[in-house]
Every structure is written in structure tokens, then in C-alpha cells.
Amino acid sequence: MRYKLDEIDSTNKFILSLSKETPQPEGTLVSAEYQTDGKGQIGRYWHSEKGKNLLCSILLKPSFLNPEEQFVMSQMIALALKEVIGQYTTEKVSIKWPNDLYINDDKVCGILIQNQLKGKFISKTIIGFGLNVNQADFPQQLPNPTSLFQQTGQVFDREAILQEICDRLEHYYLLFKSGRLIEINERYHEVLFRKDQVCQFRENKTSIFEGVIIGIGEYGKLRVKTIDEVRLFDFREIEMIL
Numbered sequence: 127m128r129y130k131l132d133e134i135d136s137t138n139k140f141i142l143s144l145s146k147e148t149p150q151p152e153g154t155l156v157s158a159e160y161q162t163d164g165k166g167q168i169g170r171y172w173h174s175e176k177g178k179n180l181l182c183s184i185l186l187k188p189s190f191l192n193p194e195e196q197f198v199m200s201q202m203i204a205l206a207l208k209e210v211i212g213q214y215t216t217e218k219v220s221i222k223w224p225n226d227l228y229i230n231d232d233k234v235c236g237i238l239i240q241n242q243l244k245g246k247f248i249s250k251t252i253i254g255f256g257l258n259v260n261q262a263d264f265p266q267q268l269p270n271p272t273s274l275f276q277q278t279g280q281v282f283d284r285e286a287i288l289q290e291i292c293d294r295l296e297h298y299y300l301l302f303k304s305g306r307l308i309e310i311n312e313r314y315h316e317v318l319f320r321k322d323q324v325c326q327f328r329e330n331k332t333s334i335f336e337g338v339i340i341g342i343g344e345y346g347k348l349r350v351k352t353i354d355e356v357r358l359f360d361f362r363e364i365e366m367i368l
């Protein structure tokens with residue numbers, strides 16, 4: 127099922143309330159030209175100029191997925207997006223943990239995943255993503271946005287890009303369903319932003335320390351090697367200073 131909307135508060139919210147009213151098939155896709163209340167991570171707002179970008183949510187029903195393993199959902203969509211973005215630019219595309227897509231040091235795409243549990247398992251996953259495609263300028267207050275247009279000077283067919291993203295996501299979802307989680311995890315590590323490099327981090331919005339990202343640990347936590355230990359961080363606990 128495909129819903130192409132002109133304007134909505136948030137595609138994630140739309141698909142969630144729609145699927146509560148009437149069950150929607152797995153793979154249902156909602157896209158919008160504009161969001162009046164686009165949701166970003168940690169309660170942030172997602173900015174996107176009308177009619178320029180991709181604002182989409184996809185409904186999956188990974189009923190066999192344990193909540194402890196849910197990071198694989200982030201990995202799959204981030205990898206799908208990484209590969210498609212990489213076809214449109216010769217610059218370096220990477221996944222900034224947990225699931226931002228970067229072109230060099232600038233953010234081109236954000237992902238917001240919302241899960242619904244039924245007992246011990248995940249009944250619904252809503253994968254929302256905002257990919258900056260044809261937007262030329264961004265508000266000053268955004269830290270480091272970019273778009274495919276800014277990178278290349280070209281205007282792209284958003285529907286064609288969306289089709290490719292869906293195809294790549296399906297590829298990873300099939301890998302996941304056939305139990306090939308290790309391959310997904312390995313691939314994710316290969317394209318992880320600043321992996322094995324010394325970086326500065328801000329912990330709990332206060333103290334600053336140096337460390338090296340060595341990978342992803344349990345529950346999708348970031349593994350950082352500092353001078354004297356290896357530490358694991360949750361998304362809310364740490365911020366990379368670019």
C-alpha cells in the first residue's frame with residue numbers, strides 16, 4: 127500500500143495512527159511533500175523545504191524480532207540509504223552512529239524508528255527517514271545539513287531514488303529474515319563514520335573526552351576505547367564533537 131500525501135504533521139505519526147485504525151500490510155509506504163511537525167531524534171524537529179526532499183515512513187512487522195535485537199532495524203535502513211546515496215555522489219558516504227547518513231562531515235539524511243511491542247516481541251516497526259535531495263539552502267541554525275543537490279549541483283528524481291531505497295531495504299530485510307545478521311552487522315561496521323579514528327565526545331552534555339570508536343556492542347551501544355578502558359554508550363549519553 128502506498129500513500130502519497132501533500133501535507134501531514136508527520137509521516138511516522140500518520141502511519142502509526144492509520145495502522146491502529148485499520149491494519150496495514152507490511153511494506154506500507156507513506157511519503158509527504160511537507161511535514162508540519164516532522165519528528166527528529168530526541169524530540170527534535172525535522173526541517174525540510176516543501177516538495178524538495180524525501181520524507182517517508184515504512185511499516186514493517188518483524189514479529190519474530192526480540193526488542194534486544196532491534197538495532198538491526200537501524201542497521202538495515204541505514205545501509206540501504208548509504209548504498210543509494212553512494213550512487214549519486216563520488217564523495218564519501220558513511221553512517222554516523224546510530225543512524226544518520228553523512229556525506230563527508232555533513233548530514234544528508236536522518237532516520238527515526240518507532241517500535242510497538244506485543245508481549246516480548248516487536249509487532250510493528252515504523253521506519254521514518256528524511257533524505258535531503260533537491261534542497262539548495264538550509265536554515266542557519268541547523269548544524270551541518272547537506273543535500274544531494276548541494277553536493278552535485280544536480281536535481282534528482284525523488285521517486286526513482288525512493289524506489290531504489292525500497293529495493294535495497296527489501297534486500298537487507300530478506301538477509302535479516304534468513305538469519306544473516308552477522309553480514310548486516312559486518313557491513314554496518316565497514317561504513318561506520320570515524321571508526322578507528324581518535325574523536326572527541328561530549329558525555330551527558332557536560333564532560334569532554336577523547337576516544338576511538340571500535341564498534342557496536344550489545345543493544346546497539348557504541349563501543350569507545352579511551353586511554354584506560356573500553357566503554358559502552360547509549361545514544362542519549364554521548365555526542366560526537368565534529
Ligand code: BTN
Nearest residue numbers: 136164165166167236237254256
Ligand atoms: C533525525 O533526527 O535525524 C531523524 C529525522 C527523521 C525525519 C523523518 S522525515 C519522515 C519521518 N517522519 C517524521 O516525523 N520523522 C521522520
